[in-house]
Amino acid sequence: MRKQLVAYGMSLAAGTAALQWLDYQRLVRSHAGDIYVFLIAIAFLALGVYLGARVFGKSGHVVIDGNPRALEALGISPRELDVLREIAAGRSNKEIAARLNVSPNTVKTHIARLFEKLGAKRRTDAINRARELGIVS
Structure with a gap:
């Protein structure tokens, strides 16, 4: 069956x-x-x-070398440049401190010096000025 x-x-x-x-x-x-x-x-x-x-597919984005002449003329140190790049990435002071293994007070000091050197009053002013000079992308 x-x-x-x-x-x-x-x-x-x-x-x-x-x-x-x-x-x-x-x-x-x-x-x-x-x-x-x-x-x-x-x-x-x-x-x-x-x-x-x-x-x-190949975007024609410009490789930014940090504009050594502008860095030298403004007197921006390598550590301040690191902080500036982190600011440009949109990170807070605590996040920058954690990524760079420094205290938040050190980050605040670097930011204050960057503001003086770039002639900025705010983070956005500093980023815009750095982009104009070709320091950060």
Whole structure:
């Protein structure tokens, strides 16, 4: 009895697969032009993405070397430059202190000296001035 059920199930599955294959063949024949247009569109889309990534993927951003002349003229020390970069990254005094392994008071001192050297009253002024001079990106 079990073998008969399995054989009957297999024959039904084969018949269903054959009907699905015939339906697929009818679909392909009746809509062949649409399928070709779809495949060509996909090929052009892939080509466009590839070429776009090659042409526009390399951004022309300028590598900022810290403008050694401006650093020297303003008298900004390497540690003050580190603090300035951290400020430009949007970090708070506590975060800067933790990243540079110094106390928050030391960070405040560096920031005060940077404000004096850059002629700034706020962090945003200092960052804008440093960007104008090419000190930070």
